[in-house]
Amino acid sequence: DIQMTQSPSSLSASVGDRVTITCRASETISRYLNWYQQKPGKAPKLLIYAASSVQSGVPLRFSGSGSGTDFTLTISSLQPEDFATYYCQQSYSTQKTFGQGTKLEIK
Amino acid sequence: EVQLVESGGDLVPPGGSLRLSCVASGFTFNTYAMTWVRQAPGKGLEWVSVISGSGDDAKYADSVKGRFTISRDNSTNTVWLQMNSLRAEDTALYYCARRIQKWSKREDYFDYWGQGTLVTVSS
Numbered sequence A: 001d002i003q004m005t006q007s008p009s010s011l012s013a014s015v016g017d018r019v020t021i022t023c024r025a026s027e028t029i030s031r032y033l034n035w036y037q038q039k040p041g042k043a044p045k046l047l048i049y050a051a052s053s054v055q056s057g058v059p060l061r062f063s064g065s066g067s068g069t070d071f072t073l074t075i076s077s078l079q080p081e082d083f084a085t086y087y088c089q090q091s092y093s094t095q096k097t098f099g100q101g102t103k104l105e106i107k
Numbered sequence B: 001e002v003q004l005v006e007s008g009g010d011l012v013p014p015g016g017s018l019r020l021s022c023v024a025s026g027f028t029f030n031t032y033a034m035t036w037v038r039q040a041p042g043k044g045l046e047w048v049s050v051i052s053g054s055g056d057d058a059k060y061a062d063s064v065k066g067r068f069t070i071s072r073d074n075s076t077n078t079v080w081l082q083m084n085s086l087r088a089e090d091t092a093l094y095y096c097a098r099r100i101q102k103w104s105k106r107e108d109y110f111d112y113w114g115q116g117t118l119v120t121v122s123s
Helices: none
Strands: A004-007 A010-013 A019-025 A033-038 A045-049 A062-067 A070-075 A085-090 A102-106 B003-007 B018-025 B033-039 B045-051 B058-060 B068-073 B078-083 B092-102 B107-113 B117-121
Touching: A004 A085, A010 A019, A019 A033, A019 A085, A019 A102, A033 A062, A033 B107, A045 A062, A045 B107, A070 A085, A085 B045, B003 B092, B018 B033, B018 B092, B018 B117, B033 B068, B033 B078, B033 B107, B045 B068, B045 B078, B045 B092, B058 B068
Parallel strands: A010 A102
Antiparallel strands: A004 A019, A019 A070, A033 A045, A033 A085, A062 A070, A085 A102, B003 B018, B018 B078, B033 B045, B033 B092, B045 B058, B068 B078, B092 B107, B092 B117
């Protein structure tokens, strides 16, 4: 199975900060990489698909980049509603594995 | 408006069985693959299974292969997850989600999710 490793596992930041979360695949996955946001007690929400395409309705402060094995999610200017847990997910293989998550907390 | 509503979660003893349901609305159900993703308490997301729009192709995570069966009825817009030989490690919130797959654009993702149904495996 393809393993997905996110870093950091947790992150403290302030409103207005620029934040980057990294996701690394154990083997090449082209651009089959998605990002989801999950708030406590809520279902995951799709943010980014195909590494860099922003899902409809998602604020443009969210962006994604990368290909092959290394990917990033960037939030250009943190807003209060962005504090949540973020997951990457590869969809290259049949076993569609997720990263372990990055918890973004208020500093 | 796309809606996915899961049900069927319960407390079940180890070795027991349970069937989860997900009823969809707001889209042409038979043209989309559907998937189940689970989340153990306080843990991350784990993909479980996916079924094609026609229902003739299904895939499973290694952790549930041979124990879980996914199926669907396109006349009632329902997808099920039959779970047998349940183990404590199957305890989780089970989400139903819609799959979008466009190979030509390297797009394969889950765009709408239900709110989940809780399965607890314990004696």
